Amino acid sequence: MQGWHEIMIPSTPEGRKQAEAEIMKTVGELGFTEEAQFSIKLALEEAVTNAIKHGNRFDKTKKVTIRYSCDHRTLTVSVKDEGKGFDPDKIPDPTAPENITLPYGRGIMLMAAYMDRVEYSPRGDEVTLVKENR
Amino acid sequence: MTETSGSQGRLSVDRKGGVHVVHFLDRKILDESNIVEIANQLFDLVDATKGIQLCLNFGNVQYLSSTVLGKLITLNTRVNEDNGKLVLCAIRPQILEVFKITKLTKLFDITDDETTALSHFN
Numbered sequence: 001m002q003g004w005h006e007i008m009i010p011s012t013p014e015g016r017k018q019a020e021a022e023i024m025k026t027v028g029e030l031g032f033t034e035e036a037q038f039s040i041k042l043a044l045e046e047a048v049t050n051a052i053k054h055g056n057r058f059d060k061t062k063k064v065t066i067r068y069s070c071d072h073r074t075l076t077v078s079v080k081d082e083g084k085g086f087d088p089d090k091i092p093d094p095t096a097p098e099n100i101t102l103p104y105g106r107g108i109m110l111m112a113a114y115m116d117r118v119e120y121s122p123r124g125d126e127v128t129l130v131k132e133n134r
Numbered sequence: 135m136t137e138t139s140g141s142q143g144r145l146s147v148d149r150k151g152g153v154h155v156v157h158f159l160d161r162k163i164l165d166e167s168n169i170v171e172i173a174n175q176l177f178d179l180v181d182a183t184k185g186i187q188l189c190l191n192f193g194n195v196q197y198l199s200s201t202v203l204g205k206l207i208t209l210n211t212r213v214n215e216d217n218g219k220l221v222l223c224a225i226r227p228q229i230l231e232v233f234k235i236t237k238l239t240k241l242f243d244i245t246d247d248e249t250t251a252l253s254h255f256n
Contacts, residue, residue, distance in 0.1 A: 013165050038197075038228050045164055045199050053166075095237040101211065103204030106236050110200055113235045 007066045009048075011056040011081075016048045019066045023077065030072045032133045039114035040075060040131050046107035047079040047127050055081025055125060078128040085124035144172050147179065153187040153255050154179060155248065162197040173205040177212065186218040187255045191248050193224035203238060210242060219243075223251035 007022060009015030023044060027037055048064060056062035062082040069076045094105040112118050117130035148155045156176070163169060180186050190206075206222070213220045223245045225233065233239050245251040 013167060017165075035228070041197060042199070042232070045197075049166070049199065049201070100237060100241055101207055103207045104200075106200040106203055109236060110232065 004067050004069045007068075008063050009066065010060050011052040011058055011062050011064060012060060013052075015064065016045075016052060019048060019064075020044055023066075023068055023070075023075075026068075026070050027075055027133075030070060030133070032072075032075070032131075036131055036133050040077075040129075043111045043114050043118075043129050043131070044077065044079075046111050047077075047129060050107055050127075051079050051081035051083075054086070055083030057083065073133050075131045075133070076128065077130075078126055080121075080126035083125055085121070087124055088120050143175050144168065145175050150189075150252060151255075153189050153252055154183065155189045155191060155252075157191045157193070158195050161194055163195060163202050164197055164199050166201065169199070169201050169205060173209070176205075176209055180209065180212050180216065180218070183218075185216055186213060188213055188218060188220045189248065189251045189255075190220070190222050191224050191251075192222060192226070192229065193248075195229065196226065198229060198232070200236075203232070203236060207238070207241065219255060221245060221251040221254050223248050 007019045009019050020041065024037065024041060027040055032040070048066070051064040052058060056064065065080045067078045088108055091105060091108055092099050094102065094109055099105065111129065115129045116132050119128045120126070144159050146157045146159060158172070160168060163172065180188065210220050221243045224247055225244060233242065233244065243254060245254060
């Protein structure tokens with residue numbers, strides 16, 4: 001699959017499922033390993049949920065824009081919301097002893113752990129995820 | 135020995151020697167609404183059983199999100215506050231890795247299988 005593809009979804013679980021289904025179908029057809037597909041699904045879930053929940057705050061009038069490019073070696077996905085953005089460096093370390101029992105704040109860590117590269121826009125309203133197929 | 139069993143929405147609950155053993159019926163625990171429903175069913179079970187001995191069997195679960203981790207942390211806190219015990223078991227290697235990355239293996243009692251989990255209760 002060459003070039004960039006864009007999916008614009010409403011801030012709803014159904015929208016998230018639609019985008020995930022399309023991207024997971026693509027990486028499956030391109031022969032991404034089971035391990036890579038698990039990582040992509042997990043990171044995509046966290047990124048789109050963050051956009052819907054924290055970015056657009058479940059406002060159904062706001063959209064999440066997902067752009068992706070994929071070949072048999074590399075998937076690149078960007079997820080952009082219509083929120084105010086945030087500074088990922090200011091998210092507390094969820095593994096610190098004082099935070100370990102907090103019931104939130106692990107999505108960003110999981111994306112970083114499962115993707116080969118995670119980048120945020122300067123405003124913090126868009127995250128780009130890169131996963132190599134290996 | 136299974137004493138009682140039943141299904142509560144997205145969960146099946148068995149009683150084995152005083153331990154409530156919960157199996158998840160969903161393979162993917164991802165949707166916010168599903169997670170809230172599952173969590174509420176678990177919280178209701180904890181509220182209804184003083185000092186609950188609770189084993190969560192993840193054998194059927196292929197995917198979960200960080201939202202689920204948050205709910206499990208809240209559940210663990212509530213069980214402990216009520217002098218109960220929570221053990222997680224049969225977590226697939228890929229999902230167990232999620233617990234390791236987030237260092238939640240330090241917070242939860244996790245065993246390889248249900249038999250071992252049951253041996254962790256008095």
